[in-house]
Amino acid sequence: MLDVKLKLDRATKPSGVDLLAAVIGIFMRDGKILVTGAAGFIGFHVAQRLLGAGREVVGLDVVNDYYDPRLKEARLDMLKAVPGFSFIKLNSSIARR
Numbered sequence: 001m002l003d004v005k006l007k008l009d010r011a012t013k014p015s016g017v018d019l020l021a022a023v024i025g026i027f028m029r030d031g032k033i034l035v036t037g038a039a040g041f042i043g044f045h046v047a048q049r050l051l052g053a054g055r056e057v058v059g060l061d062v063v064n065d066y067y068d069p070r071l072k073e074a075r076l077d078m079l080k081a082v083p084g085f086s087f088i089k090l091n092s093s094i095a096r097r
């Protein structure tokens, strides 16, 4: 198992974390935070930061192959090792083809 150490920067205040969550994800009714693109570069780091702040996070990602999906799976494995993280594999697009 990977040893994941999640800590907030000392300079980061909880309000900053909440603002980040408001921009990238949405607060869910039960207090969990939905982070879209959680397997991607930005979503992964946002999820890590939120978990480090003690928040519960639901990650959502389709895990597309825009670049090597193994990197995304590795990120998800790291997040899944942290209590408070759950994952939904889903295409959130409503675009019609």
Ligand SMILES: NC(=O)c1ccc[n+]([C@@H]2O[C@H](COP(=O)([O-])OP(=O)(O)OC[C@H]3O[C@@H](n4cnc5c(N)ncnc54)[C@H](O)[C@@H]3O)[C@@H](O)[C@H]2O)c1
Binding pocket: 036, 037, 038, 039, 040, 041, 042, 043, 060, 061, 062, 063, 064, 065, 066, 072, 090, 091, 092, 093
């Ligand atoms: N990384 C940067 O420096 C940077 C800078 C400016 C803007 N952005 C923008 O921010 C966004 C995220 O950037 P990133 O670097 O994290 O990209 P990324 O490709 O690493 O992550 C995006 C994630 O979203 C997922 N995704 C894409 N479409 C989806 C869908 N329909 N449903 C569910 N999941 C879906 C992908 O599988 C991927 O894991 C992008 O729109 C990017 O253009 C990134």
